[in-house]
Amino acid sequence: MNAAKCALLSNVNVESIARQIQRHEVHIAQGYGAWTQELADPASATFGLRPSTIFLIIDGAELLRGQSELQLILAELDEHLAWIERAAELSPDIKFFVSTIDVPARALRPVKEERIERRVEEHWQKGITLASASSSNLYIFDLKQLIEEFGRSHLYSNKRWYLGGLRFSTTGERLIAGELERILDAQMVARKKCLLLDLDNTLWGGVIGEDGINGIQLSETGAGARYRDFQLRIRELGKMGVILGLVSKNNEADALEVLETHEHMLLKKDDFAAMKINWSPKAENIAALAQDLDIGTDSIVFIDDNPLEREAVKSALPEVTVPDFPADTCELSSFFERVYKECFFTIESTEEDRRRTKTYLANAKRAAERTTASSIDEFLDGLRTKILLTRAGDEDFGRAAQLTQKTNQFNLTTRRYTEQELRTLQSTLGASVYIASVVDKYGDNGKVIVGILRREAPGTAELDTFLMSCRVLGRFIEDQILDHLVSELRRDGFSRLRVSFMPTRKNAPARAFVERLQGGQLVSSDTESGEQTWEFDISTASPVTKAAHAELRTTHELLAEVAS
Amino acid sequence: MVEKLIEIVAGALRVPASTLTPETGPGDLQAWDSLAQINIVSEIEAEFGVSIPIEQVTEIQHIRDFLPYLELKS
Numbered sequence: 223m224n225a226a227k228c229a230l231l232s233n234v235n236v237e238s239i240a241r242q243i244q245r246h247e248v249h250i251a252q253g254y255g256a257w258t259q260e261l262a263d264p265a266s267a268t269f270g271l272r273p274s275t276i277f278l279i280i281d282g283a284e285l286l287r288g289q290s291e292l293q294l295i296l297a298e299l300d301e302h303l304a305w306i307e308r309a310a311e312l313s314p315d316i317k318f319f320v321s322t323i324d325v326p327a328r329a330l331r332p333v334k335e336e337r338i339e340r341r342v343e344e345h346w347q348k349g350i351t352l353a354s355a356s357s358s359n360l361y362i363f364d365l366k367q368l369i370e371e372f373g374r375s376h377l378y379s380n381k382r383w384y385l386g387g388l389r390f391s392t393t394g395e396r397l398i399a400g401e402l403e404r405i406l407d408a409q410m411v412a413r414k415k416c417l418l419l420d421l422d423n424t425l426w427g428g429v430i431g432e433d434g435i436n437g438i439q440l441s442e443t444g445a446g447a448r449y450r451d452f453q454l455r456i457r458e459l460g461k462m463g464v465i466l467g468l469v470s471k472n473n474e475a476d477a478l479e480v481l482e483t484h485e486h487m488l489l490k491k492d493d494f495a496a497m498k499i500n501w502s503p504k505a506e507n508i509a510a511l512a513q514d515l516d517i518g519t520d521s522i523v524f525i526d527d528n529p530l531e532r533e534a535v536k537s538a539l540p541e542v543t544v545p546d547f548p549a550d551t552c553e554l555s556s557f558f559e560r561v562y563k564e565c566f567f568t569i570e571s572t573e574e575d576r577r578r579t580k581t582y583l584a585n586a587k588r589a590a591e592r593t594t595a596s597s598i599d600e601f602l603d604g605l606r607t608k609i610l611l612t613r614a615g616d617e618d619f620g621r622a623a624q625l626t627q628k629t630n631q632f633n634l635t636t637r638r639y640t641e642q643e644l645r646t647l648q649s650t651l652g653a654s655v656y657i658a659s660v661v662d663k664y665g666d667n668g669k670v671i672v673g674i675l676r677r678e679a680p681g682t683a684e685l686d687t688f689l690m691s692c693r694v695l696g697r698f699i700e701d702q703i704l705d706h707l708v709s710e711l712r713r714d715g716f717s718r719l720r721v722s723f724m725p726t727r728k729n730a731p732a733r734a735f736v737e738r739l740q741g742g743q744l745v746s747s748d749t750e751s752g753e754q755t756w757e758f759d760i761s762t763a764s765p766v767t768k769a770a771h772a773e774l775r776t777t778h779e780l781l782a783e784v785a786s
Numbered sequence: 787m788v789e790k791l792i793e794i795v796a797g798a799l800r801v802p803a804s805t806l807t808p809e810t811g812p813g814d815l816q817a818w819d820s821l822a823q824i825n826i827v828s829e830i831e832a833e834f835g836v837s838i839p840i841e842q843v844t845e846i847q848h849i850r851d852f853l854p855y856l857e858l859k860s
Binding site: 237238241379381382384385386388391392393 | 820821824825827828829831832840843
């Protein structure tokens with residue numbers, strides 16, 4: 223089987239889920255908070271990969287973090303959805319799977335107070351249902367269903383959340399990864415075309431030839447409902463375009479009598495495209511049916527309660543899929559759900575669904591009236607980002623040191639400093655440590671950027687360290703800060719800036735930043751470590767070309783130490 | 787007990803159990819990064835029904851460091 227290429231976007235850390243998917247190529251976005259941003263930007267890394275599928279796994283609790291006003295939350299959901307729909311529209315060759323959301327009750331609250339979580343879940347559900355109906359490449363990934371089936375206490379893990387921003391337990395991750403793999407497999411492997419069924423003790427309980435039409439078990443309620451429910455599932459499969467057929471050792475007349483006259487027989491004669499009801503070996507019948515239907519025997523699934531019949535078919539026709547029949551017939555329905563997932567799983571909707579789609583489309587105007595932001599620039603402007611850039615003070619060195627220790631992705635030189643080293647550096651002549659915090663309309667991201675400038679030769683400054691937490695990556699905040707530092711340096715008489723880049727396994731985002739700076743001269747390049755240093759003439763121009771999207775404030779003594 | 791531990795760690799890291807000893811730790815294998823460390827802790831907790839305090843997760847530097855938590859249980 224060929225591997226599919228997919229991207230996994232989320233508002234929580236999904237790297238561990240991605241690692242579990244072995245058969246396919248999975249990419250995750252740098253900075254897991256940035257899922258909408260990745261979608262909004264046609265030039266983002268996610269689209270650069272040209273994936274066949276993009277999964278959006280959305281954690282409800284994280285989506286609501288810090289928000290309590292229902293109307294604001296719903297408005298934000300609409301905005302997210304608008305970005306998703308727009309991305310789906312712009313990339314019609316990519317399949318987008320958007321998850322439903324599960325929002326556990328958040329706070330302690332009086333019983334009488336409204337549970338807004340339900341409203342939020344429902345709003346999202348309606349929104350993505352509409353979106354899926356109007357976009358042929360937008361599908362729903364039913365995460366909520368999975369969580370309901372297995373339970374929050376099994377699928378979530380508080381410890382993993384506090385340790386690494388991992389919302390799901392290892393069990394939860396395995397289940398989610400399994401569902402994702404199934405969707406990817408379905409794109410690479412042709413599903414089975416035909417389901418062939420035995421009759422006695424398979425579609426009803428008992429043997430028609432012995433028990434008679436009034437003696438077999440098949441009823442609306444009670445024990446006979448096991449078989450009726452099984453038939454219900456089979457009929458659903460038939461509606462999805464799978465060919466149904468019968469292969470049974472019986473007198474044809476007895477069997478047809480049940481098919482035509484039993485009041486609880488859901489599957490009728492017309493539901494079966496072909497049938498072989500006789501006393502010949504089943505393998506022969508199956509081979510003959512395959513010829514009649516003009517399909518390969520490798521696209522056939524055969525269900526029979528009798529282990530001897532199953533073995534006989536398996537050995538004569540090894541390419542036919544023959545699932546084991548459940549020992550407990552109360553599990554027939556759930557057994558068949560597994561057969562469906564393993565053999566007939568499809569991501570395309572049925573004709574009936576498509577017809578229903580049309581009525582949805584009439585309502586789809588709402589979607590068009592939602593946010594109509596049309597480019598990454600508008601998206602970024604809409605974030606109303608504010609940057610506060612200051613010289614690090616006493617209260618900042620702890621956080622700044624932590625950032626130099628922990629930041630791997632957007633980190634130009636990955637030089638690690640302790641709190642004491644930074645404190646010393648700040649009081650060293652010619653050196654300056656900066657720290658910046660970022661606030662946007664979703665909240666305060668805190669202090670997330672550290673820069674260290676050192677004055678070298680007269681008129682030359684060196685960017686010793688420049689790093690930023692990945693949660694604010696992709697907004698060109700780094701460009702704006704460097705541009706500001708450059709203008710301050712120029713004002714203070716500096717004409718050259720040296721920028722070094724030390725490649726590591728993880729700092730591709732930093733490389734991308736260095737590569738988009740303009741006008742640098744490579745002044746040194748270490749073949750062993752890979753470290754490269756560029757010098758920029760900043761006397762008249764800035765190396766930064768990206769437009770600013772944030773409001774940047776500083777304190778005026780920013781460069782005091784460098785300048786003195 | 788050690789064999790079972792090694793088996794769980796090998797499964798979480800997707801490496802053959804034969805490449806691991808009780809002395810193996812995060813410093814020895816590229817696959818054993820901070821995320822793998824969390825996964826290993828989760829798997830061991832689930833398998834043995836124990837709970838490793840969050841403050842001590844990063845202090846585990848060798849497979850054998852898990853043993854005291856398992857002995858506490860039995």
